[in-house]
Amino acid sequence: MDLSFTQAEQDFQQEVRDFLATSLPHDLSEKVRLNKRLGKDDYQRWHAILNDKGWLAPGWPVEHGGAGWSPVQKHIFEDEACLAHAPRTVPFGITMLAPVLLAFGTEAQVARYLPRILSGEDWWCQGYSEPGAGSDLASLKTRAVRDGDHYIVNGQKTWTTLGQHANKIFCLVRTDPDAKKQEGISFLLIDMDTPGVTLRPITLIDGQPEVNEVFFDDVRVPAENLVGEENKGWTYAKYLLTHERTNIAGVGFSNAALATVKRVASEVTSGGKPLAQNPFFAARLAQVEIDLMAMATTNLRILAAAEAGRAPGPESSMLKLKGTIIRQELTSLLRRALGPHALPHQPDFLDGGDNAETLGHEQAPGAAANYFNMRKLSIFGGSNEIQRTIVAKSVLGG
Numbered sequence: 001m002d003l004s005f006t007q008a009e010q011d012f013q014q015e016v017r018d019f020l021a022t023s024l025p026h027d028l029s030e031k032v033r034l035n036k037r038l039g040k041d042d043y044q045r046w047h048a049i050l051n052d053k054g055w056l057a058p059g060w061p062v063e064h065g066g067a068g069w070s071p072v073q074k075h076i077f078e079d080e081a082c083l084a085h086a087p088r089t090v091p092f093g094i095t096m097l098a099p100v101l102l103a104f105g106t107e108a109q110v111a112r113y114l115p116r117i118l119s120g121e122d123w124w125c126q127g128y129s130e131p132g133a134g135s136d137l138a139s140l141k142t143r144a145v146r147d148g149d150h151y152i153v154n155g156q157k158t159w160t161t162l163g164q165h166a167n168k169i170f171c172l173v174r175t176d177p178d179a180k181k182q183e184g185i186s187f188l189l190i191d192m193d194t195p196g197v198t199l200r201p202i203t204l205i206d207g208q209p210e211v212n213e214v215f216f217d218d219v220r221v222p223a224e225n226l227v228g229e230e231n232k233g234w235t236y237a238k239y240l241l242t243h244e245r246t247n248i249a250g251v252g253f254s255n256a257a258l259a260t261v262k263r264v265a266s267e268v269t270s271g272g273k274p275l276a277q278n279p280f281f282a283a284r285l286a287q288v289e290i291d292l293m294a295m296a297t298t299n300l301r302i303l304a305a306a307e308a309g310r311a312p313g314p315e316s317s318m319l320k321l322k323g324t325i326i327r328q329e330l331t332s333l334l335r336r337a338l339g340p341h342a343l344p345h346q347p348d349f350l351d352g353g354d355n356a357e358t359l360g361h362e363q364a365p366g367a368a369a370n371y372f373n374m375r376k377l378s379i380f381g382g383s384n385e386i387q388r389t390i391v392a393k394s395v396l397g398g
Contacts, residue, residue, distance in 0.1 A: 005072070005076070009072055009073070009076060012073055012076060013076050013080065016076060016077050016080045016081075017080055017084075019053065019055075020080060020081065020084040020086060021084075023049055023053070024046075024049075024084055024085075024086050025045065025046075025049075028042055028045065028046060028086070028087055029084060029085040029086060030085075031087075032085040032086065032087055033085040033260075034362065034363065034365070034366050035350070035363070035366030035367065035369065035370040036349070036350050036351070036366060037208060037350045037351055038087055040123075040165045042087060043087060043089075043090055043165075044120050046086065046087045046089070047089060047090070047120050048120060050089065051118050051119070051120070054067055055067050055077065056089065056094065056118060057094050057098065057117075057118060058073070058074040058077060059074060059095065059099065060094075060098060060102070060114070061102075064102070064110070064114050065114065065115065065118050071303040072303050072304075075251070075299070075300070075303055078251075078252040079251060079252040079255060080252075081252065082250075082252030082253050082255060082256040083252065083255060083256050083259070085256065090123070090162065092123075092124040092125055092126050092161075092162075092166075092170075093113075093117035093122060093123070093124040093168075094117060096124075096126065096170075096240050097113070097117070097124050097170050097240070098113075098114060098117060099239070099240070100170075100187070100227060100236050100239060100240050101113060101114065101227065102114075103236075103239060104187075104227055104228040104235075104236050104239075105227050105228070106224075108224070109189070109227065113189075122167060122168050123162075123165050123166045123167055123168070124166060124168045124169065124170060125160050125161065125162060125163040125165075125166035125168070125169050125170075125192075125214075126160065126161065126169070126170060127142075127157040127160065127169045127170060127171030127172065127190070127214060128140075128157070128171075128172055128237070129157060129158050129159045129160075129380075130142060130155070130156060130157055130158060131156060131158050137172070137237065137382075138181045138182045138185070138234065139181060140155075140172055140173075140174060140185065141155055141174060142154070142155025142156065142157065142171065142172070142173050142174060142216060143155055143173065143174050143175075143177070144173035144174065144175050144186060144188060144221070145175075146175070146223070146230075147220075149222065149223050149224075150220045150221060150222055150223060151173070151175075151188060151220075151221045151223060151225075151226070152218055152219070152220060152221075153171070153173055153188070153190065153196075153216045153218075153219040153220075153221055154216055154217060154218060154219070155173070155215075155216050156213060156214070156215050156216070157169075157171065157213070157214040157216075158202075158211075158212075158213045158214075159202075159211045159212075159380065160199075160211060160212045160213070160214050161210060161211050161212075161380075162210065162211075163192075163199055163211070163212040163214055164199065164201055164209065164212055166192055167191065167192050167193065168189065168190070168191060168192060169189075169190050169192055169197075169214065170187065170188070170189055170190075170227075171187070171188045171189075171190055172185050172186070172187060172188075172233050172234075172237055173185070173186055173187075173188050173233075174186075175230055175231055175233075176230075176231050179231060182234040183231060183234065184231055185231065185233040185234045185237070186226060186230050186231055186232070186233040187226070187227040187228060187232075187233035187236045187237065188221055188225055188226055188227070189221075189225040189227065190216075190219065190221050190225065194219050194220065194221070195219070195220075196216060196217040196218050196219035196220075197214065197215070197216060197217075197219055198214070198215040198217070199212050199213070199214050199215075200212060200213045200214075200215070204372070204373065204376075205372045205375075206368075206369035206370075206372045206373045207350075207369065208350075208369070208373070210373070241381065241382060249295065249299060249319035249320060249322070249323030250323050250324075250327055251292075251295065251296050251299050251323065253327060254292050254295075254323065254326050254327055254330060255292070255296075257327065257330040257331070257334070258288070258289060258292060258330060260334065260363065261285065261330055261333050261334050261337060262276070262285070264334060264337045264338065264361055264363055265281065265285065265337050267361065268337055268338070268339070268361060275337055281333075281336065281337070284329075284333060285333060288326060288329045288330060288333065291322065291325075291326055291329075292326050295319065295322045295323060295326060298315070298318065298319065298322075299319060302315045302316075302319070313394065314390055314391050314394035314395050317382075317387040317390045317391050317394075318387075318391055320381060320382070320384075320387055321384050321387040321388065321391070324377035324378045324384060325378070325384070327374055327377055328374050328375065328377060328378065331367075331370055331371040331374045332371065334363065334367050334370075334371070335367050335368065335371050338360060338361055338363060338364045338367050339360070340360075341359050341360025341361060341364040342360070342364050342367035342368050342371075343368060349365040349366070350365070350366060350369055
């Protein structure tokens with residue numbers, strides 16, 4: 001198996017680098033580089049730039065406004081965008097819902113929602129997790145009862161990321177309480193401004209209200225908003241989660257974070273020498289770099305399989321599991337490298353309202369908040385403990 005890029009792929013890589021050099025706004029890349037917080041306007045500005053270029057939806061077919069890229073091209077773009085400190089594209093509409101609609105939705109749903117995702121008219125969020133059904137997603141209790149041409153939805157979702165910006169939510173709801181728990185679930189599309197929908201922010205340990213609770217109280221949802229067949233939502237949920245977990249691997253994010261840690265370790269000193277020469281720190285840094293190289297190779301192997309038409313299976317769980325461990329270790333190493341200067345929590349700096357000189361390295365003000373924020377990686381998208389079980393059952397036959 002040849003995992004090196006072809007000449008055409010190398011040419012594409014240079015095209016991506018040229019685009020990022022000329023089109024990525026400097027103020028946005030500086031916010032990302034220094035781990036400052038991005039607002040809705042920041043995300044939408046980068047969304048619009050990519051859409052104008054035709055690069056917003058790499059995996060969509062060209063006839064639906066996508067770039068039509070191969071898996072290798074998507075990998076190249078994601079890696080280069082991370083290294084250039086571009087904002088991430090919000091995944092809920094583009095890389096999570098859209099593939100489900102293309103595979104299982106009606107022609108009317110595809111025609112209505114995909115153009116609105118591209119234009120930014122719709123901002124989607126995900127209604128999966130519930131207070132009593134986190135890693136055991138099939139235990140969800142939010143009910144939807146058919147009433148003529150509508151479903152009546154009651155229940156609660158939680159950990160709804162960036163839901164405060166969303167005008168749409170895709171939800172898993174229980175439509176047959178008497179069926180086996182995986183067989184009585186349906187997939188509904190709900191307007192956030194429907195009467196009976198209430199959103200309540202949750203402030204996290206990093207001080208940011210990134211996630212939310214969403215409550216449904218007798219919410220009337222048109223039956224035409226059902227995706228696929230009633231009670232078959234578990235199939236669509238697993239399809240969506242496979243895309244989410246592969247994306248969570250975050251090879252590009254880790255490559256960018258590794259470069260930052262190496263630079264900081266070469267610029268700060270310990271015992272009169274650059275920290276990079278400290279044998280204990282150097283050993284830890286070398287181990288995470290080796291792990292990252294191994295994961296990147298696995299990622300390329302999966303991309304090669306995808307090029308050959310094979311869909312990712314338990315490999316997406318392996319990437320999610322190892323990718324999140326590596327990203328958490330890199331945030332831990334950055335805090336170690338910055339020492340006590342990484343301790344203060346400076347919300348004004350993170351929100352872009354503090355121009356005062358910071359203590360220590362320029363990476364220090366955002367290090368602690370980013371470290372705490374990244375603790376979530378091993379939980380969302382299916383906890384790492386669940387991923388280990390999936391790998392054990394699928395690969396090892398446990």
